[in-house]
Amino acid sequence: MEWRIYYADGSTFDSGQGSPEDAPSTGFICALGYDESGDRYMMQSWDHYCWDRDARQWWGMDLCGVFDRLRRNRVHAYKEGRTVTKAEFGAIVSRANADPDFPMRR
Numbered sequence: 001m002e003w004r005i006y007y008a009d010g011s012t013f014d015s016g017q018g019s020p021e022d023a024p025s026t027g028f029i030c031a032l033g034y035d036e037s038g039d040r041y042m043m044q045s046w047d048h049y050c051w052d053r054d055a056r057q058w059w060g061m062d063l064c065g066v067f068d069r070l071r072r073n074r075v076h077a078y079k080e081g082r083t084v085t086k087a088e089f090g091a092i093v094s095r096a097n098a099d100p101d102f103p104m105r106r
Contacts, residue, residue, distance in 0.1 A: 003033035020051035020077035031058035051077035
């Protein structure tokens with residue numbers, strides 16, 4: 001498993017189900033994956049996300065970051081974050097942190 005996205009409605013989508021482009025575009029809360037050293041990362045708390053083809057990671061960004069990546073033709077598989085209550089956010093992030101498919105190191 002390369003990555004998994006957690007959504008506001010409680011659903012998930014991961015690399016075993018399809019490509020970054022295939023993942024639902026709205027309601028993104030966080031994503032799990034691995035960095036180049038094999039350490040797990042969690043990308044969270046951004047308004048916008050896209051798949052970085054070079055790093056093979058989900059990257060979060062604010063609106064200025066979207067514009068920066070657009071100018072450089074670096075927006076791929078764009079997703080929108082969603083604001084949820086603190087309790088909902090905490091529950092989703094806790095669920096992601098406990099995901100048995102993503103140990104702390106690969």
